[in-house]
Amino acid sequence: MSGWASGLRRVVVPGAEVVAAVAGGLVMPVAARFVDVDPLDRTGQVSALAALQVRFTVLGVVLLGVLMFCHRWRGGRAYDVAKRVVCAALAGLASGFLAGGIVVALKGTPWPLFGLSGDTGRLVEWSASIVHGHGNPNPTYPPLTLHALAWWAQLFHHGNTAAAFRDMEIGGAAITGPAAYCAWRFVLSPLWALVVGVVPAYSIIDPYKPYGAVVMIVLLPVFVVSVRHTMRVGDMAWRPVLVSAVLFGLLYSLLFLIYPGSSLWSAPGLVAAVLLLFPWSKARVGRLLAFIGVTVAVFGVLCGWYVKDLTGPGNVDRAYGFDAYTDPAFFSMWRTDMPGDVGQWPPPGELAGLGLFSVLTFAGLGVALWLGWRRPLAVTVACVFGGTWLWRMEIASRMWATGTVQLWPRTGNQLLYCVLVLGAAATAFAATRLAGWPPLPSRLGAHVGALAAVLLVLGSAASSVSDYWMPAKTNSYKILAYVSQTMRKPDGTCPKYAPNHQCSATGDQSWMNNFAGPRNH
Template sequence: MTVSTEGTATVLPPGGPAAPARPIPATRRGIGSRGTLLLLEAAVAFAAALVLPLLARGFKLNPLDRIAQVSGLAAIQLRFALIGLVFIGAVALAVRLRGGRHFDLATRFASAALAGLASGFVAAGAVVALHGTPWPMFGLNGDSGRIVEWAQAVANGRPSGSPVYPPAPLHTLGHYAEWFRGGNTAYAFKDLQILGAAAFGPLVYLCWRMLLGPVRALAFGVAPAFALIDAYKPYSQTVLVVLVPVLVAMVVSLSRSGTWNWRPLLLKGAGFGALLGLMFLTYSGWFLWSAGGVLFAALLYFPWRDGRLGRLKGAAFLGASLAAFLVVAGRYLMVMLTEGQTTKDYNFRFDNFTDPAYYLMWRTDMPGKVGEWPLPGEYGGVGLFALVTFAGLGAAIWLGLRKPMVVTIAAMFISAWVMRMYIASHMYETQTVQLYTRTNNQLLYCGLLLCALVVHLVSLRMAERRTQPAADTVPARTTPGTGFPGREGAVIGALCALLLLLGTVSSSMADRYMPAKENTYRILPWVSHTITERDGSCPKYAPGGTCSKDGDQSWLGFIR
């Protein structure tokens, strides 16, 4: 299969890692079109994302007991590993059957399944954390309470409490509650926290599939995104991790638009605009941090050299995108440009009192016992992880300076950095923070992506060299029965490594929300177990069998 990457016509196998170009066998063309196969990948990814949360519903444990929490995580991990190994085993079996004819198909489905299973792991952790209580994380307190209240108002045809808050989550919650929870937006929010976390992996995987083959999308797009997965308000982080590949794909398409026919040009432009509009309605903050970098990339890769007609087509592509975006999100954009200018954030958080140049880990509004923060590093106070990400950024630009993927991501990183420092530099004068610390997530994600793309670019160069051996070079050893230089072995090895990586990361992110009465995000599900249910009873595992209307309010002492 031919997959276009970073604006170059590179021929890659769907499996991904360091594979030489090869023609598509005639027997493979009958399997289905690329669109059909992508739909099948999507079905596999979303189905896999639901398996672990459904299995976790049958666990018999007390979610407030730490031993039970550890046992629950181990039970999820066991099921994750076994199901993942079944898919990897199918890939290995495909190598041996019918001359490897279905190897690429098995690789597609295995990659999609691992992406779904990984986020399903985090969702299953949320099922365990909220076992025995109908309330969402944090009940009706804090952001959770406001979202539930505003969604209830929207569902009843009234304006929400905040005109600048993204409307898509409120409408989604309100309609879901009407359809499935009898209008109870509080109980419905628990469902959407779990389902939102489960959808994280499939959505980011499918967006990166616009640019990369299956294993590469899993390794270089999905894996970095799992540093940000969130089960409390999953929609905000999901928009970030899908916005980056969508914007990159849009810049790549813009760079080629000068040679396209008019109909696909306008349809694709409108499709990008509508998709960006939906994301803007879901969470708009990332658009602000990214705007400068994306504008730079668009100007850089506009089809200036394709003649007058090419420039006209480039302008038409952008025009169709803008028109579709305004149709979908124009009303909310006007609200943000008017009322959003007068909305001020005066709430100083933990990160607002730390070094603004440190972004590598966000400890949330309730950071726990951190002591000195950021932790002192070995090189001028900077740690090894920071040095690796900075070196990765430089190496990615060096190796991929001509590639829209690399340049666009680097530009988004720089744009977020500049906006962060601009807002922080005015913080004393204005006594507002304007959520500038949320750029942590974009900077971290873009930095991890650039480090991953170094591996991607190096593997591409290695593959190109293997396909052009010198006349006196001994042919590379091949995997028996395939005729390709270790490609199948590389794919299977990468999938095994990713299974372990994603399983470990997902376990850590699921453990982040296991209930505990402490100054971390674990307080959120703890409060959910202390709130009186609608029928007047206490949740099944309420501490000491006691509960109250608002739940345990000790969290107020954790907020400075």
Template sequence: MTDLATDRLDGPETSSGEPARDRSADLAGAPHWSERRGILVAGEILVGVVAALAFTLLCGHISVNPLNRIGQVSGLAKIQQYVALLGLPILAVLVYTAWRGGSRRHATVQRLVCAALAGLATGVVAGGVVVALRGTPWPLGGQEGDPSQLIHMGTSLLDGKGLPGVYPPLFPALIALWAKLNYGGKGGEGFALHDLQIFFTALAGPMSYLAWRLMLRPFWALAVAVPSVLVFLDPIRPYSHVTMIILVPLLAACLRELRRAGELSTRSVLLRGAGFGVIFGVLFLYYSGWYLWSAPGIFVLTLFLFPWRGGGFVVRRTLLFVGTTVGIAGVIGSPLLYQIVKEGATTPDRYAYIVNYVDPAYVLGWMSDRSGDATYHNWPQAGELAGQTGFALMLVAAVGVGVGLGLRNMAVRVAAAVLAGAWLMRFWYASHMAHEQMVQLYPRTTWIIMYCLIILAVVGLMAATDRGRGWFERSFRAAAGTVAGPVVPARATRQLAAGLVCALALFATMGASWSVDRYMPQDEKTNTMGIDAWRAHNIKKQDGSCPRFAPVKTETPPRPCADPIIKDWEPEQDKKTLHCANVQTEDWPAVCGREAPWLKEQKANGQK
């Protein structure tokens, strides 16, 4: 089987071009440090985290005015210059060891390079946020929208009032804790959110890569992690999408352990179950929404994978694993579970926006409520074949390969199950939207469905590559009448893998720059994603002065910046009907089926 990012050593073959002396040195003698799994895992973690955070800190030295477009372009270019100066030597080492190094050394370098690239990918995004917020201590979003709610939740926690409602409490708790430790407590929640947005955005790449390393070899883990994190990462709420990205591979790893629980000792089953239980419980408190969309498919898949016919001993061991995992996760997540059971049914989501007005079967693109000039009439643009684009057709074809060739892979099974469950729930909620006047966050299934499609496509390519090489090896040997030695030299495979890693790194730099550019400050009247950074530049600092690049300073006449808002979180009043955002007043009847609410109020007050 081909191994584009192998963890194991290549076998000796004369066609590799590697001297016999080097191969024997690789394969003989006492275990080398590079063969110790603990050291290698620690190395990947350290390299990924350091690359992400160090690059983010480096971008703090970029000196531009982020409020004008020339300054933004210069900042984006400087970020690319930095990542090239750091990334090219890293890739050069990988390519060199692929051509000149021994098997063990190249395998180690490959692991570390892939981890570094994962860190740099989201380090670029976090560095871009640093540039976009240069001169202001406030977070993306300022004091409006979701960031305002998070800030007020942090204030409630600092006031000792807790968090009534069903919102996951861990991230607001981190805001409150960091505000208390670093900004004097109450009044510093916005500044704490600014820091946490950048920090968790930077770590999104390493977290995604390391989660996928539980299931895939380095190259393939990187191939899933980088596109996913660049497409789905939202620096305004980095905790939400990161939870989704790491939850799926963790579910796959957990179900893989379930399948082999009967082979393990009681102690091992308890430890593994406890480990997964702790992780799932903490993630549930961090962001719980993805558990809802994953639950139906995972429940059915678990029933299918459970060793019902394995005998009493195997069944008991498996039940012990499941019970330990679910029990510990339930205990850790119990505060939020209690609130969901108590108030979940009385917490409707009635906020509709552009993604609620388009064909619900469209799941290969996303638009926030900062939609600019886009409307449901011109977005998404129809593709060439039944409305599907070339990208959609290629992705679906790769998904078919993944299901057809990789169904024995647990990652494929989990992705397919989650996709099917989320797909059904999406259409259930969408089909009831008109009657019940509730959205219930169903557009968020777009992310997890597209994520599962990416997983299936990448694992499909991996399966096709493995099967293809195996078929080629068997066919050539049968034709030559020999069974000795591999047909494809291991060195050639390593060289191909190095080239593909370089290509993936190039994609990562371009994709990360695209992601960053969306968040560069733009005037509020544009209604684009850039308004979140623009808002952060219009709020007073702790000393009462405006941020350095506040646009209000350049207005004629100048006006003061907004005062900080310090208040406890309060649930919004339920108005029992949908609120249709991204719709002009005159279009409300055609979209929502009723007048805009403010028009009714104006008529009641006798205004025109």
């Protein structure tokens, strides 16, 4: 292959992966528009979930068929490219399923989840302020997110930020899988990027305010790439050291301005991973310090003002929700932040109160470190987990003295994603160690079998999470779509499927009655 053709391939094939992932994420919500059900009727919800599952499964089987065809066609010369495209498309279909579920849940109403109540109302109001030229009224909220919302509203909805927020919820859910897959592809092969990056991502995927979960998911492989780069930077020429530092500074700034929480919680772990894995010597330290210094300088120029606002003395969080009263060592399940009467929480487990699922995730962490010791993936993710855990406990330990929460319960999703990634990585490390023993009867059989298992896992998870958001008047996140379905439309009429054709200017507000004080169990 000529140098020109080789260079073109290095661009076209990754581009095809990105296109396949995004297309997979968009096809499901588009298909969901043709699912004709009443989204407030339980029978309609079940029918919709089944209809989405049929579409997801058929598309998945077609992709597996393409992979098998390419294995035979022209001696399998296109097989590796086909595998990359198929894995990317499956990643998109997985999150597209949830986006399709949100399309069904909001069928017949123009409003986003929660109408204009709670966080939705505030974000719609703040971004509308930007649209009208008054600037951002809340400088501590992620500025790039609000400005992107305002820009989208002006470009596609004549300045209607509520409609733009609805698009962001559906589109954000759809793009989560492609974002996870593409980010992890910088670290892992296509199949393992799907298993290690996308499957665990479904534990924290969030269509309500999707940008937080997307940044959290993307940051982890970015950290791994960063640590891996610092291990090599000491032996690089000065020019690539400085250029790469500027690029990393820009990337970190972009993610931080979209959602800063994950970056702040992860910073101690990232520093620890660099210190542990850098090949220390006098000759290399100078380039490492230059790389870190330029990266931090770029970040400081672009984000220093925002860091100052976030860490200022006036930015105090006293939002004592349900999750702030739970055992801080428990993060394996997320029940919602609406308290009500949930009985014993965390639920009782088999081992001194610890559930089997938690035991397995911790065992996966240990195996990942055992098999992946000195590997950037295992060490970086474990350090991020450890740093986030300690920060969580430090903030929680000061609740009594300070009377503040400072968002420590929101570290739970990051901790869960980290241990699930490590568990999946342990499987990848073990598979690498056992490669060739016992000898596999067929490479195609191994790939098809693994992808079929992933297809079933992701399809089942997507259905479960989609059901979690179907509208219902309950003390759960189902109430968010229910509020949207009971809120009067801008033209004064009720949404098509409003219960008994009744609605109000604000939608059903019974969710306010769910809040209660702490429970001692």
